[in-house]
Amino acid sequence: MTEANPTILHALEAAGRGPEGFNFHSGKGVLVETASYAGLAHDARALAAKLLGAGVAPGDRVALIADTEGDFVRLFFACAYAGAVPAPMPLPMAFGGRETYLAHTRKMMECADASAAFAPAAMKDWLIEGAEGLPLRLVGVIGDLEAVEPDPRPLPTPDPDALAYLQFSSGSTRFPKGVSVTHRALMANATGISRDGLKTRAGDRCVSWLPFYHDMGLVGFMLSPIVAGLSVDYLATRDFARRPLLWLDMIARARATISYSPSFGFELAAQRAQTVDLGALDLSSWRCAGIGGDMIRPHVLRRFAERFRPNGFDARAYVASYGMAEATLALSFAPLDQGLKTETVDLDRLESENLAAAPTAGTEREREFVLCGPALPDHEIECRSPDGAALPERRVGRVFARGPSLLRDYFREPEATAETITPDGWLDTGDLGYLTGGELVITGRAKDLILVNGRNVWPQDLEWTVEAEVAGMRSGDVAVFSVDRDENEEVVALVQCRTKDETARDALAEEISKVLRLKFGTPVTVRLVGAHALPVTSSGKLSRARAREMYLAMVSTAA
Template structure:
């Protein structure tokens, strides 16, 4: 019977000073800790110590090196939650090759869309070798058909390759550690080039200043390996700190989110991260009868990031799990992106969720984050979560459209400079020039403001709706929908498109569980009135069936995808302008019934 790798080990704790990820694995392999893989029932299926991982990675590295590829050649890895991914990723480190994690999620676009997406990434990354676990082998075979790959397939397809007599020199700090594709929420994903020095610098900051790692810590994760939080935070983070980590598959989490809590309880885990929707899903699925089976009192870091943080979702989670020993002080809001390896800022450890309440009208009209006065009506208040201070050695500036610095509490685009910023986007010089200045400043594309030393994120610059001169954040419209009893978290997506008169028209697409046409009409009318009352704008409401809203490869809702789908459903692909007739007829009932059929 297998047992999970231990929490405690004999190695002196070390989180920095490594020249490469391979060197970090060499050190971790001297201890007893490692990776543990669980199925959807919470049963251990495989335990892989870091010593075993190193041995298997070196074996595979010798076979990869024997292929005679040029140093730095790309190796595409379909990144399902499986130990073979770890082996391939670190084999690349030892072989002087660059791993490229690719999505392992067949979303609602179906097989054809997923295969096309994989193929596009294989081409974009200029992959020379490709790997997939058994469950994704057929997808990879179809996606790579006709491409000039040296080898493509499962681990078994690499097992018979000849071995090289010796391995190349270990990676230098300035060489690439991997290509990390962005989620593609606003455009086709781009491959961020992350060097060994960059990712190790970021990991040192995360482990020392963000989560303040300590002996006796243990990680648990269900995050996808192809997302920066899953790869850097929950694969590389545990290894670089020589700590054990327990993995649950992303699909298994989505089907049975309570297994996450079960593993946290059983293994006395102390650190786990999730986007806000993960906490919301858990809160919705947990039953009162479950609480006696969970003990979350050891959970000291409940990291939250990767998308806009909704304080109300986290409060529901904390309230639901309080009887199981979960402390809301464990919440650790953070901000980051793949272009910075992972993390930029962390809230103070042990603070929990700190919310800044703002005057919504002043924010909408002037983009000024004025604290709400005590007598302000609740409908005129908006809130943002404190994402803390930048990590040491990172500079953050808030800039206006003309590039000038804005004052404290003025909203602007977030720029940053630091040791873990990407080298650029692979094979895309134009995009690299747009994002990176000659002196190393990264245009994040995010909008936010500073209040004292703290950073607050208000949204993506490309997502901002400007309606009748007012700045409306799409998440505010989405939250109005989610407050209705018929609508759940992440069942709404807001965006704008041009109207016939040249102005922008707000659109809110809502996944509707209600089948009765009269109740659908009532929901639409409620939403229109609430939005008109709270934001002073008209909004077109479209109700659609469940599972209609598109998501990115990392699971986030894609507003750009929702906008494109809306245009297609309403015959506006060639002329994306809302006619007054379409606005007036409110196509909610037709959309639900037609799509359902």
């Protein structure tokens, strides 16, 4: 937070003194809407008076189905000007059912105790159905506010310690939790991202396909650019999934300098580019190619850099980072202009001793990790042992963080808050990792860790091994987890299979089982599922927890 701009509304007003703003593009890359920051502020203030006139009170929560369009941004800031709390909510998943989506969204509205809910015009009927019976004053679309008489009183004065928004975790399903983020925390993080992490400067321009309902899209590419006074060109997430090279084309056409993606976005673009003539695509303007939102896969990023080097992409542009919604967004950034910084460790010692040791001459199993940089200024990161003691460098432990960007609480969830935030203000991230030279290395999620014969095994190691060594496997085709079976831990691999030929299916399952047994010394139950069957979170990451539920349901049905 800065003294000049203590809230995101102050930042929007300041950004409105310049020509910058948001540009929304169609699925063909055509510009369909331009919204200057000055225009957004003007429209949002007018809508705020209508929200108040409709009975939405300061402090009320407002659910917003977050499509990539100007109306979502207007409603988000209208809530803020009215003193209400916007709660962005996801769009339906590509392969999810209507009933499941509506149940999920309803739970989030209940968790937020929302007083109003808005959706894109095409989803109005879905929203009305999902909100049926809930005590909402308004359910509809932005156009429904046209007939509302605005409240004539002055808009509330923004309070830095009031909630700026509620962010629901991308993995929230059965029991969603709303992350409460204050204006003070938001401004601290957005300022740290732009000033210290990406070191934004005059002439920078952003391109994003990341969804507004995820922290990296909302904070990283909607709110932080306002704080930095930068323009952003948007492509909807669904359109990126259909045409990933359009993302790169937009970067080239806009001469954009900053764009982020999880590893799978870079992988998808590189795969699609194998069979496409890229013509005069020029990526030489891209100075910050950020990676975040999932485990960083260095071999994927090297393939991308190699594929697009003839098009001007410089691998030194890669910026590894680490963060989460509970920290508003970012906690660490790797130094700029250095590209990926990695180190290779002895996997046996990592699994058996929780030690990130360099391989020796006799090392047979290795693992490469990406360094995600030091903590943002005014923030601290520690890796701790199970008894809570801070560990020395290169010892793997649970990652804790502290600083001005942390959530206030989980909204109306005091027990969950107490489990996550220590009395002295440290956030338990739920991740495992280690520090080296002051930089953070993430090794996995604590809840996903598998215990095999006294060794701590990371599921992504098994997943990536299958994808790398079994012909026909693609990224995201494998979910590995463990289940309790007869007082033992059973390791299970759910694998997407695209053939119905029984002989081929049996051979695939046997090959996967053999590869994992040889590499990791443990039997693995391999279960084949259909294409696109593995569950993912709203941000596109594989959900091992839901894959585990899926497997248990399959086993129960078979029994």
